[in-house]
Amino acid sequence: xxxxxxxxxxxxxxxxxxxxxxxxxxxxxxxxxxxxxxxxxxxxxxxxxxxxxxxxxxxxxxxxxxxxxxxxxxxxxxxxxxxxxxxxxxxxxxxxxxxxxxxxxxxxxxxxxxxxxxxxxxxxxxxxxxxxxxxxxxxxxxxxxxxxxxxxxxxxxxxxxxxxxxxxxxxxxxxxxxxxxxxxxxxxxxxxxxxxxxxxxxxxxxxxxxxxxxxxxxxxxxxxxxxxxxxxxxxxxxxxxxxxxxxxxxxxxxxxxxxxxxxxxxxxxxxxxxxxxxxxxxxxxxxxxxxxxxxxxxxxxxxxxxx
Amino acid sequence: xxxxxxxxxxxxxxxxxxxxxxxxxxxxxxxxxxxxxxxxxxxxxxxxxxxxxxxxxxxxxxxxxxxxxxxxxxxxxxxxxxxxxxxxxxxxxxxxxxxxxxxxxxxxxxxxxxxxxxxxxxxxxxxxxxxxxxxxxxxxxxxxxxxxxxxxxxxxxxxxxxxxxxxxxxxxxxxxxxxxxxxxxxxxxxxxxxxxxxxxxxxxxxxxxxxxxxxxxxxxxxxxxxxxxxxxxxxxxxxxxxxxxxxxxxxxxxxxxxxxxxxxxxxxxxxxxxxxxxxxxxxxxxxxxxxxxxxxxxxxxxxxxxxxxxxxxxxxxxxxxxxxxxxxxxxxxxxxxxxxxxxxxxxxxxxxxxxxxxxxxxxxxxxxxxxxxxxxxxxxxxxxxxxxxxxxxxxxxxxxxxxxxxxxxxxxxxx
Numbered sequence: 001x002x003x004x005x006x007x008x009x010x011x012x013x014x015x016x017x018x019x020x021x022x023x024x025x026x027x028x029x030x031x032x033x034x035x036x037x038x039x040x041x042x043x044x045x046x047x048x049x050x051x052x053x054x055x056x057x058x059x060x061x062x063x064x065x066x067x068x069x070x071x072x073x074x075x076x077x078x079x080x081x082x083x084x085x086x087x088x089x090x091x092x093x094x095x096x097x098x099x100x101x102x103x104x105x106x107x108x109x110x111x112x113x114x115x116x117x118x119x120x121x122x123x124x125x126x127x128x129x130x131x132x133x134x135x136x137x138x139x140x141x142x143x144x145x146x147x148x149x150x151x152x153x154x155x156x157x158x159x160x161x162x163x164x165x166x167x168x169x170x171x172x173x174x175x176x177x178x179x180x181x182x183x184x185x186x187x188x189x190x191x192x193x194x195x196x197x198x199x200x201x202x203x204x205x206x207x208x209x210x211x212x213x214x215x216x217x218x219x220x221x222x223x224x225x226x227x228x229x230x231x232x233x234x235x236x237x238x239x240x241x242x243x244x245x246x247x248x249x250x251x252x253x254x255x256x257x258x259x260x261x262x263x264x265x266x267x268x269x270x271x272x273x274x275x276x277x278x279x280x281x282x283x284x285x286x287x288x289x290x291x292x293x294x295x296x297x298x299x300x301x302x303x304x305x306x307x
Numbered sequence: 308x309x310x311x312x313x314x315x316x317x318x319x320x321x322x323x324x325x326x327x328x329x330x331x332x333x334x335x336x337x338x339x340x341x342x343x344x345x346x347x348x349x350x351x352x353x354x355x356x357x358x359x360x361x362x363x364x365x366x367x368x369x370x371x372x373x374x375x376x377x378x379x380x381x382x383x384x385x386x387x388x389x390x391x392x393x394x395x396x397x398x399x400x401x402x403x404x405x406x407x408x409x410x411x412x413x414x415x416x417x418x419x420x421x422x423x424x425x426x427x428x429x430x431x432x433x434x435x436x437x438x439x440x441x442x443x444x445x446x447x448x449x450x451x452x453x454x455x456x457x458x459x460x461x462x463x464x465x466x467x468x469x470x471x472x473x474x475x476x477x478x479x480x481x482x483x484x485x486x487x488x489x490x491x492x493x494x495x496x497x498x499x500x501x502x503x504x505x506x507x508x509x510x511x512x513x514x515x516x517x518x519x520x521x522x523x524x525x526x527x528x529x530x531x532x533x534x535x536x537x538x539x540x541x542x543x544x545x546x547x548x549x550x551x552x553x554x555x556x557x558x559x560x561x562x563x564x565x566x567x568x569x570x571x572x573x574x575x576x577x578x579x580x581x582x583x584x585x586x587x588x589x590x591x592x593x594x595x596x597x598x599x600x601x602x603x604x605x606x607x608x609x610x611x612x613x614x615x616x617x618x619x620x621x622x623x624x625x626x627x628x629x630x631x632x633x634x635x636x637x638x639x640x641x642x643x644x645x646x647x648x649x650x651x652x653x654x655x656x657x658x659x660x661x662x663x664x665x666x667x668x669x670x671x672x673x674x675x676x677x678x679x680x681x682x683x684x685x686x687x688x689x690x691x692x693x694x695x696x697x698x699x700x701x702x703x704x705x706x707x708x709x710x711x712x713x714x715x716x717x718x719x720x721x722x
Contacts, residue, residue, distance in 0.1 A: 001532070001533060001536060004529065004532045005529055008528055008529045008532075012526070107344060108344075111343060111344050114626060115625065115626020115627065116342075116343055116344055116348030116349060116352055116626065116627070117348070117349045117352075117579055117582075117626055117627070117628060118349055118548065118549055118552050118579065118583055119582075119583070120552060120556060120582075120583040120584065122585060123556055123559055123560035124559075124560075127560075145562045146560065146561055146562040152532075153561070153562065154528070154561075155528060155557070155560035155561050155562075156560070157560055158528065158560075226556075226560070227526065228525045228526065228553075229525035229526060229549060229550075229552055229553025229554075229556060229557075230525075230549060230552045230553060230556070230583055232344075232345075232348065232349075232549075233344060234344040234345045234346070234348065234390070234391070238523070270529045273520070273529045273530055274529055274530075274533055277518045277519065277520045277530065278490055278518075278519045278520065278521065279521075280520065280521060280524070281521035281523050281524065
């Protein structure tokens with residue numbers, strides 16, 4: 001029970017790292033809280049659902065499609081909303097109101113379009129993808145069922161989600177630390193005013209970060225039918241709250257701290273489910289309060305953010 | 308002299324009728340809530356649509372007959388969206404009573420969103436028409452302002468399930484039962500009832516796993532592993548529709564084969580569950596047989612077949628699935644129609660009296676309407692069913708308990 005909870009928590013936590021990654025990137029660069037983050041995740045989930053329902057498209061290619069579509073949406077959306085917001089006296093506080101409104105609009109429009117009922121994608125769809133990849137490396141056909149990890153059996157969708165989340169974290173790392181745009185992004189994250197003074201096109205850098213943030217949310221949404229039971233237009237709010245807890249645990253403004261926050265959350269959640277199941281859903285809030293009391297800058301704090 | 312007396316009586320009755328008609332309101336104001344979004348939307352919207360179907364039918368016919376005014380009066384529905392939020396629901400229930408001054412207060416679907424209405428209605432001395440809020444603690448001897456209309460009280464739902472486990476179970480090899488439930492009034496009460504029934508049976512059946520989880524739970528993989536570790540012969544999952552969808556998904560994805568698996572909503576909202584977990588996910592799952600699955604003899608209102616046809620005609624273009632909750636909303640309308648035809652005024656306790664007068668006499672597509680003295684519904688009944696492979700790729704639900712209603716044999720262990 002202990003080992004299973006630990007490994008399950010690791011996989012579940014990696015998924016929540018992916019969910020929080022985009023939210024933290026946007027906060028780190030723009031110092032605004034995107035309360036519609038969970039709603040973009042929900043839209044990504046519905047995109048995957050409809051791609052599967054209409055074209056029988058496997059969720060794996062849907063990850064790339066969702067990322068590209070929502071990253072593209074993010075660029076114009078940034079220019080429409082954020083520069084005006086940043087000119088305000090208190091952009092952080094106003095961002096709460098603005099993105100809360102956006103969240104409500106997205107939820108309402110999606111409800112009108114798709115109804116209120118739960119929607120799902122069959123779990124074996126990700127199993128097929130995992131089996132195909134495993135078969136490629138093993139050189140023989142692999143079953144599409146659950147996957148064995150360190151003697152424990154997990155749904156293939158969990159493993160796929162964990163791998164995809166790991167890849168996404170790696171790509172964000174490469175972007176931030178190995179590309180020119182990434183260097184500029186980190187410069188903006190470190191000090192926006194100094195970045196402007198040195199001639200960095202802050203809006204271009206921020207728009208790209210905003211696009212990546214939405215793209216990551218949508219990509220995480222593709223896994224939502226498998227990791228969160230089912231999808232509904234109303235799921236966004238709850239996801240945003242949990243993602244916010246994850247990034248506060250890791251460190252606000254430090255995208256890579258999100259990984260640590262996600263894993264801490266995932267493992268704690270699974271242990272709570274195993275040993276105090278009735279209280280499991282209180283966990284994000286308890287961790288949030290504990291971190292704010294003990295280490296307000298998050299587990300990784302500012303030191304890493306400035307590295 | 309006799310002629311004069313008859314004439315006087317006739318004049319008096321005509322005058323009374325004229326006064327009654329003159330005092331009659333232009334419309335009967337019904338107030339309710341629904342959840343168009345959030346966790347309870349999928350059980351709230353079908354109930355709301357079922358109620359609206361009845362209202363539209365009655366209004367198309369000139370209204371509903373109200374004995375208190377001896378005439379047909381149109382119905383006006385005031386409905387607000389609580390978005391599955393209990394705090395919002397509490398505010399809106401107050402608004403319906405104090406601002407809109409509705410004549411009849413109807414709760415939203417399900418125990419969670421009804422729970423906040425119970426004390427509010429009681430404080431305002433408004434009779435609460437509780438559609439499907441089945442929590443047993445809502446019904447107490449000191450609260451006359453509530454009656455459960457379209458759903459049996461939670462404490463009796465699992466009786467057939469528990470009876471099956473304790474009577475036929477040991478013979479089939481069922482001795483160890485695992486129970487996982489969502490900690491809300493609806494399923495929490497059922498879990499208590501299961502515990503009580505099993506304990507009182509002295510059948511040798513024991514609960515080897517008994518855990519509650521928050522209603523918001525959407526992932527059961529670790530819990531399933533823990534249940535498997537307890538080596539149960541039967542697994543009972545008591546949750547709402549979204550819980551059952553996530554649970555059955557996780558069972559499939561984990562590759563775990565439980566010998567006996569019971570969930571509530573596959574029977575209640577079969578269309579919704581089949582869309583989400585597929586026919587394969589429902590294979591050999593045990594569930595309740597609600598009114599949407601059994602064609603009861605009626606003495607009032609449409610039959611199940613007629614209602615199903617009316618529903619699919621009216622709501623063909625919506626995203627709301629037909630199921631037990633649709634039947635429940637329509638049943639609420641039928642009970643109100645009968646009550647208004649019996650009540651001598653729109654006074655709240657008079658409405659209560661009229662509703663209680665139907666107990667044991669009214670038979671709708673939802674079964675026999677019967678209330679206990681506290682207003683809990685005890686007439687409608689939930690036999691135990693099991694999904695088996697159907698001829699057209701859709702799973703077929705057969706009744707397996709009680710024996711006198713059974714049209715199939717239980718398949719155990721689950722293949």
